[in-house]
Amino acid sequence: MKKSYDVVIIGGGAHGLGTAYYLVKNHGLKAENIAVLEMNYIGAGGSGRNTTIVRSNYRTPEGIRFYERSMELWRGLSADLDFNMMMSNLGHFTLAHTDSSVRVQRERAETNKLLGVDSRLIFRDEIAELCPELNMSMDIPYPIEAALYHPPGSVLRHDAVVWGYGSQFSMRGGHIHQGIKVTGIRKDGSGKCIGVDTNQGPIDAGVVMSAVAGWTTQVTDMAGIRTPITNHPLQAFVTEPVKPLLHKIIVSA
DSSP states (O other), X not given: OOSEEEEEEEOOSHHHHHHHHHXXXXXXXXXXXXXXXESSSTTOSGGGSSOOEEOOOOSSHHHHHHHHHHHHHHHHHHHHHTSXXXXXXXXXXXXXXXXXXXXXHHHHHHHHHXXXXXXXXXXXXXXXXXXXXXXXXXXXXXXXXXXXXXXXXXXXXXXXXXXXXXXXXXXXXXXXXETOOEEEEEEOTTSOEEXXXXXXXXXXXXEEEEOOGGGHHHHHHHTTOOOOOOXXXXXXXXXXXXXXXXXXEEEEO
C-alpha cells in the first residue's frame, strides 16, 4: 500500500470497484494511482448479499431512466469485463392481490411504457400461461388478480460483478486493499479532504470517494458532514439448496 494516491475509494463492493474501473477505462486515470480500501473482503456488504434481480420497471420517471441505462450496462457487462455474469433473462412478475394493488401496477405500467420500458399489466389467464407453477385459485387468502409483467427482468451473479470489476481494475495495475478500515478523514485548513486515516496508517489522496452504502453516515460524520440518511434492512430468507421450481422472477405486492 502506497502512502499517497490520486484517488482513494472507500468501499470494495460493486460501486467502489466499478467506480475504480470506470475511472481508468472511461476517464483516463492511471490505475496505479487509485486505491480501493475495503474493511473486510471485497463484496462483503450488500454487493454480496442481495436477491440478484436487475430490472427497470420502477415507478418514478427518474428511477426508470436510471435503471434502464443500468440494464443496458448489465447486458454488455460479461463481454466488457471478460467475466461471466451468468445473467439469465427470466422475466419479472409483480403480483397484485387487491383492487388497489392492481391500480398501482397499472399506473406503473403506463409510466414504464411512456418511457420506453417493456412492461405491461397482465391478468389471470396470461399469468397462468406464462407461469403455470403459480396457484391461481380464488379460494386462497391472497388470490392473484393481476401482475405487472416486465420481460427484461433478469438475475445475475452478484459475486461475479464484484470479481469482474475487481479483476479488471487489478489487471490494469489498480490497488485493492482488503482488511483496511478507514478511521478518519483528513482535511486541510480550508476543509478540503486530503486523505484518510486507516488501521494501517495514513494515506494522502487528491480525492476521497465514499462507496460504502449502509455505512455512508459513518464516513460522512468523519468528514464533518451530516447526511439525512436512515438505514432500513431489506431482508430475504435463504433456504437450503432445492431443485428449481419457479422459472420466473416472482414478487408479491
